[in-house]
Amino acid sequence: MNRTAPRLPEDSFADLFTPKLITTLREGYDVGRLVSDVIAGLTVAIVALPLAMGIAIASGTTPDKGLFTAVVAGFIISALGGSRFQIGGPTAAFIVVVYRTIETQGYDGLVLATFLAGLILVAVGYLKLGTYIKYIPYPVTIGFTAGIGITIFVSQVADLLGLSAGKLPGEFVAKVEALWHALPTLNASAVALSALSLAVILGLRRTRPKWPGFLIAVVLASVVTALFQLDAVTIGSKYGEIPRMPPSPELPALSFAKIKAVLPDAITIAVLAGIESLLSAVVADGMTGRRHRSNCELVAQGFANVASALFGGLPATGAIARTATNIRSGSTGPVSGVLHAVFLLVFMLVAAPLASYVPLAVLAAILAIVAWNMAEVHVVGRLLVNSGWGDRTVLLSTMLLTVFYDLTVGIEVGVVLAAMLFMHHMAEAVQVEAHGNVDLIDRDRADDPERTPYDPSQQIRDDVVVYRINGPFFFGAANQLTTTLSRIGTRPKRLVLDFAGVPLVDSTGAATLRGVVADMHKRGADVVLAGMSRPVRRSLVRFGIHRPHVSVLTAPSVAAALERIDHEPLAAE
Numbered sequence: 250m251n252r253t254a255p256r257l258p259e260d261s262f263a264d265l266f267t268p269k270l271i272t273t274l275r276e277g278y279d280v281g282r283l284v285s286d287v288i289a290g291l292t293v294a295i296v297a298l299p300l301a302m303g304i305a306i307a308s309g310t311t312p313d314k315g316l317f318t319a320v321v322a323g324f325i326i327s328a329l330g331g332s333r334f335q336i337g338g339p340t341a342a343f344i345v346v347v348y349r350t351i352e353t354q355g356y357d358g359l360v361l362a363t364f365l366a367g368l369i370l371v372a373v374g375y376l377k378l379g380t381y382i383k384y385i386p387y388p389v390t391i392g393f394t395a396g397i398g399i400t401i402f403v404s405q406v407a408d409l410l411g412l413s414a415g416k417l418p419g420e421f422v423a424k425v426e427a428l429w430h431a432l433p434t435l436n437a438s439a440v441a442l443s444a445l446s447l448a449v450i451l452g453l454r455r456t457r458p459k460w461p462g463f464l465i466a467v468v469l470a471s472v473v474t475a476l477f478q479l480d481a482v483t484i485g486s487k488y489g490e491i492p493r494m495p496p497s498p499e500l501p502a503l504s505f506a507k508i509k510a511v512l513p514d515a516i517t518i519a520v521l522a523g524i525e526s527l528l529s530a531v532v533a534d535g536m537t538g539r540r541h542r543s544n545c546e547l548v549a550q551g552f553a554n555v556a557s558a559l560f561g562g563l564p565a566t567g568a569i570a571r572t573a574t575n576i577r578s579g580s581t582g583p584v585s586g587v588l589h590a591v592f593l594l595v596f597m598l599v600a601a602p603l604a605s606y607v608p609l610a611v612l613a614a615i616l617a618i619v620a621w622n623m624a625e626v627h628v629v630g631r632l633l634v635n636s637g638w639g640d641r642t643v644l645l646s647t648m649l650l651t652v653f654y655d656l657t658v659g660i661e662v663g664v665v666l667a668a669m670l671f672m673h674h675m676a677e678a679v680q681v682e683a684h685g686n687v688d689l690i691d692r693d694r695a696d697d698p699e700r701t702p703y704d705p706s707q708q709i710r711d712d713v714v715v716y717r718i719n720g721p722f723f724f725g726a727a728n729q730l731t732t733t734l735s736r737i738g739t740r741p742k743r744l745v746l747d748f749a750g751v752p753l754v755d756s757t758g759a760a761t762l763r764g765v766v767a768d769m770h771k772r773g774a775d776v777v778l779a780g781m782s783r784p785v786r787r788s789l790v791r792f793g794i795h796r797p798h799v800s801v802l803t804a805p806s807v808a809a810a811l812e813r814i815d816h817e818p819l820a821a822e
Contacts, residue, residue, distance in 0.1 A: 266375075266545045269333045273582035282581045289580035290588030293336055295461045296574050297323070297589065298596055300619070302484070302604065303612035304339045305563060307404055308347040309416075310356060311488050312604065314563055315339045317495040320594045322553035322565030327586025329552060331545030332530040334537060336571040336586050337553055339563045341619045342525050343518070345400050345656055347563060349419045350514045358511045361501040364558035365508065365515035370522060370551030379543035382527050387757035388636070388644040389663035390524065391628055396651025396659060398624030401616060403428070408613035409443045411436025411481065421653050438479040439610040442470050446614035459577075463615050470611035471603075485605025493601045498559040517657045518554070522566040526550045529567030535764055536576050538771065570622070632756060635791050639670035640756045671721070671755070713743045715807060719750040722758035744769050747807045749780030759792035766794075777802045779810045 297319050305315025319338035326337030350359045373379060400421060406428050407414045414431035417424045446466040453462035474481050484491070530541035546567075553565050575585055632644055647663035754762075766776045781789070781803065789795065804810035 265377075265542060266331075266548060268329045268545065268549070268583070269331055269541075270328055270583040270587070273333060273584070278582075278584070283584065285579045285581050286585035287588060289575050289578035289585035291592050292461070292578040293571050293575045293585065293589040294592035294596065295464045297336070297338055297568075297571055297593060299463045299467045299607075299612060299615055300568075300571075301339055301593070302607070303616045304341055304344060306408075306484075306488075306609065306612060307341075307344045307401065307616055308339075308563060309351045310347075310563070312484055313488075313491045314561065316491070316593065316597055317560050318557050318562035318565050320590050320597070321495065321560050321562060322557045323593065324587055324590035325553040325556055326526075326549050326565065326567065327583045327590065328549075329545075330549035330583065330586075331542035331547075332533055332567070332572075333539055333541070333582045334533040334572055334576050334580055334586070335526070335530055335541070335546065335567045335583075336575050336589060337526070337550070337565050337567050338571070340525060340566055340568045341401055341616065341623060342394065342397055342521060342566070343564045344404070345397055345651075346514065346517055346521060348404070350511070350518075352419045354511050354514065357502060358507065358514070359563075360558050360561060361503070361507060362511040362514040362518055363554050363562070363564045364501050365512065366518035366522060366564060367551045367554030367556075367558065369515065369519040370547050370554060372551075373519070373523065374544045374547035374549075374551060377544050379523065379527065379547045382523055382543070385524060385660075385664065386643065386667040386755070387760050388632060388640045389647050389660060389667060390528065391625060391632060392644045392647025392663055393651045393656060393659050395624045395626075395629050396648040397656070398620045398622075399648075399652050401623065402620035405613040405616050405620065407431065408439070408482075408609045409617060411439025411610065436480065438474075438481045439608070442474065442479070442481055442608050442610040443614045445473065446470050446611040447618070450614065450618060466614065467607055467611050470608050471606045474608045475606055479608075481608045481610055483605060483609065484607045487609065489605075491597070491601045491604045493598050495560045495562075498556075499561075501558055513657070518564045520660065521656070522550050522554065522564060523547055525569075526567035529569040529572045532569050533572050533576060535768060536573065538768065570619070631793065635793060636756050637791075639666075643667050643670065713745060713811065715745040715747065715811075717747040717750065717807075720752075722748075722751050722754045722762075742773075743775045743777055743810075745777045745779055745804075745807055745810050747779050748782075748785055749806070751785055752782070754785055754788045754792070756792060759789060759794055762789070762794055775802055777804055777810045779804045779807045 298316075301315035301319040302312035303315075305312050305318075308315075323336065323338045326335055330337070347359060350362055354362065403421065403424060404417065406412070407417060410432075411434075412428065412431040413434040414427050417427055446469075449466040449469060450462040453460050453465065471483075473479065474483065526546055527541075527543055530543070530546055534540055550566060557563060557565050575589070578585075580586075629644065629648075633641055636644075643663050643666045646666055647659045650659035650662055769776050778789075786803075
């Protein structure tokens, strides 16, 4: 990807790994920004409180473990991270992995796996390998998150319906069979509390989206349970009283045999933490126009998981929903994330005994909504309808393997299939460009105005920025576009992307392009796609990159785009 601007100097090691908290404080910090961060931190803490308990229970452990993790890991991720707005803690994405690890290795095995995963993340970050996570294709990411969402939802059915199913097996089919056999034990009080909680949360999202629906549902369900003395399982009746303070830190039991046994789980936790944290950081970048440092963020995630393990906590990573809430609540930087952890600690000190009255049905309702959001049914549907057979195969393979077999295997198979699909597409692209007779002697040919890349140095304008993309716009290269565009210092009226040198576009490239268009519109700039070949144009239309779904303009070439900008509006083609 070329532009006429000079190459920027290499950043130093210290610059790359300076936490965003320090960067923010260096920029200047005043009382007004502190007030905004206090409000944002309190808002996120209110959202995180029931989630942390619910995630811990769904993971097969006690609710206090989730709270300790949110406090310790949440503080470190915000204090040392490479994203200004990242909120860290236990997330629903880990439920499947944590449940399986506890089932096979015991809780001490989970703590050791979390400790090792933290060390792996620190090493990956300092070795600057974090940028390679961009090679996880879009269908793979959607596939395994959808698979996790399905698994989480099924795991919450017992508490949603108040079933006496005992400890559910980790294997999906066996879990469904156990739930089916337990249906005669359905508890009407639990069903009523679940329905009430879902109605409150979904109703508030529609009518009062800024209100803390999760916390309101928890308080209301707890009051109703105590007032009417409902026969429903609560945190107190199942787990006892939640301690007010985290335990003293201590190293997990280390032995070569135990490390060897939990290493596969540690690698899975590290991979999942890296993917989820950087996805969350990218979402934050898209909402704010700022840019995170991926390797610095991974180092912070690593230290956070090491610290969580020392306090007997769960794996932690960046939480997309909580990060988005942080931004919408007016956060100005990492201080709000640090304060969110402090507020959670205060809640534990003051209100820990009250958590005993919380019915498990309301926490299950919260996680059912989280699972639905993770499944991203609309995105899965769009990919299945609009994508080609290859992306469908990658998506379904990853999702089904995650649900029925293993998350790690699902990701591995998805990446391998995506790589094979890319090679297939490249072979097709070569055949398309060489559709005529293949000559052994390279004869002169007339220029093709539809396919000749435009050199931006031929015409430079202050109100227009032109970028030329050379090569396939696929899952491994799509991140380069956002990286380059983030360095635009001016606010142009139009961004022209020269696609004349692009032989193919996959679903990851299309998703990236959709985000670029949205970001440039926030900056007040139009996006013009110039010089697209027919196959590329068809691919973008198939992926929904056209009006009225995406506000993007087109032109047959960069020269034509520049010539027509001042004379007539560019029409969508």
